[in-house]
Each structure stands twice: as C-alpha cells, then as structure tokens.
Amino acid sequence: MTAEEILQAKKRLRQEALKRRGSLLAQTNRMFSEAIEARLMSLDVCREARTVFAFAAMSDEVQLYSFMEKALAEGKRVAVPLIVGKGVMEAVRVRALSDLVPGAFDIPTVREERREIVAPKSLDCVLVPGAAFSRDGARLGLGAGFYDRFLGEKAPQAQRIAVAFSCQIMDEVPREAHDVMMHAIVTENETILCR
Numbered sequence: 001m002t003a004e005e006i007l008q009a010k011k012r013l014r015q016e017a018l019k020r021r022g023s024l025l026a027q028t029n030r031m032f033s034e035a036i037e038a039r040l041m042s043l044d045v046c047r048e049a050r051t052v053f054a055f056a057a058m059s060d061e062v063q064l065y066s067f068m069e070k071a072l073a074e075g076k077r078v079a080v081p082l083i084v085g086k087g088v089m090e091a092v093r094v095r096a097l098s099d100l101v102p103g104a105f106d107i108p109t110v111r112e113e114r115r116e117i118v119a120p121k122s123l124d125c126v127l128v129p130g131a132a133f134s135r136d137g138a139r140l141g142l143g144a145g146f147y148d149r150f151l152g153e154k155a156p157q158a159q160r161i162a163v164a165f166s167c168q169i170m171d172e173v174p175r176e177a178h179d180v181m182m183h184a185i186v187t188e189n190e191t192i193l194c195r
C-alpha cells in the first residue's frame with residue numbers, strides 16, 4: 001500500500017469502527033464498561049501500577065469513571081489527558097472526579113485551578129482509548145496523533161493497555177511507522193495479550 005492508500009484505509013476503518021462503537025445502547029455501554037473495569041482491576045499491570053493514566057470518556061467510549069474512583073480510593077495516582085496544542089497532550093492529575101469539567105472538544109478534563117501536570121516518565125500504566133484495534137496490538141485513534149506522540153516520545157516506558165468494546169477489534173488495522181503498539185487489549189469478553 002502507498003502512504004496515501006494507508007491514510008484512506010485508516011479513514012474508512014475509523015468510520016466503520018466509530019459507527020459500531022456509537023451504535024451500542026447506553027445500557028449496553030454501561031454493562032460492557034463494568035465488565036472491562038472488572039478485568040482491569042484484576043490485571044497485574046493495573047494492580048501494581050502506582051500511577052495510572054486513564055481517560056475521561058466521551059459518551060460512546062468505554063466508561064472509566066468508576067475505575068478511576070476505585071483507583072483513587074486505593075491510593076493510586078490517577079491522571080487524564082489535557083490537550084495543550086495540535087496533536088499534543090499532557091497527563092494532568094485527577095484528585096477527585098468532581099474536579100473534571102468539559103475541556104477541548106468537550107472532553108472532560110481537570111479544571112484550571114486544580115491542574116497539576118504529571119511527569120510522563122512517572123506513568124506506570126496507560127489506558128488507551130481508540131476507534132479500532134487489531135489483536136496484534138495495532139491501534140487506530142481519532143486521527144490527530146495525540147497518543148502516538150505522547151506514548152512514543154514522552155512515555156515509552158509505560159505499559160499500554162487498550163480498552164475497547166469487542167466490536168472495535170478488527171482483523172487488521174493499517175499501520176504507519178509512528179503508530180505505537182499496545183501491550184494488551186481489554187474488552188468486555190477477554191483480555192488480549194499482544195505480542
């Protein structure tokens with residue numbers, strides 16, 4: 001495939017995957033998110049992590065609010081993305097879910113007065129959102145390169161755990177050189193360890 005063909009293939013696959021993700025009923029999203037949370041709680045990398053970079057979910061995504069609540073109660077340091085520029089984000093510490101307010105693209109993030117940036121090198125585990133994933137660990141995001149840049153350049157040491165609904169797992173996900181691979185994928189049905 002040429003570079004242009006890869007971009008086209010990514011675009012098509014992203015549309016299809018987001019359509020699938022968005023067509024889950026609210027009740028199904030809730031039930032699957034709970035199952036994913038239970039799997040995460042029993043995963044060694046999550047249990048052992050002192051600092052977890054989660055995300056503040058948009059409505060169609062896997063919901064991690066209850067996971068974050070429990071991680072905080074266990075004394076873990078929890079962070080979520082803060083968009084700081086085009087394709088550039090930082091990890092910002094969440095001390096309480098009540099500190100989250102709508103930010104860029106309407107995605108919840110920590111309100112300005114409470115912002116404390118977490119050093120990317122201190123992240124043990126990153127829970128990664130996305131549009132589509134393949135079982136070998138390739139990821140297709142929303143197309144702005146936020147996670148590829150952050151994980152590849154700033155936090156290469158972190159364990160990368162994709163969280164997604166099983167309908168987002170595709171046979172193949174087109175890859176470019178900058179795409180960062182996942183170490184594991186957690187869905188409502190299974191935990192996939194990627195090689």
Ligand SMILES: Nc1nc2c(c(=O)[nH]1)N(C=O)[C@@H](CNc1ccc(C(=O)N[C@@H](CCC(=O)O)C(=O)O)cc1)CN2
Pocket residue numbers: 055056057058061081083089105107129130141142143144145146147
């Ligand atoms: N909950 C959550 N937070 C996240 C992500 C995510 O996937 N989920 N991200 C994962 O990367 C980053 C945000 N990525 C985004 C990528 C594209 C667009 C977006 O809506 N793009 C528009 C174009 C907007 C414009 O050009 O100004 C579009 O595609 O139509 C939004 C967020 C960081 N935070």
Ligand SMILES: Nc1ncnc2c1ncn2[C@@H]1O[C@H](COP(=O)(O)OP(=O)(O)OP(=O)(O)O)[C@@H](O)[C@H]1O
Pocket residue numbers: 010087130139140141142143144145146147148149152153178179
């Ligand atoms: N590490 C990087 N360095 C420079 N440019 C990058 C890097 N990663 C991604 N990009 C650029 O960002 C754009 C989006 O990349 P891509 O389509 O892989 O994003 P994505 O993984 O789908 O998005 P996101 O992480 O925001 O969900 C592309 O133009 C790509 O070339």
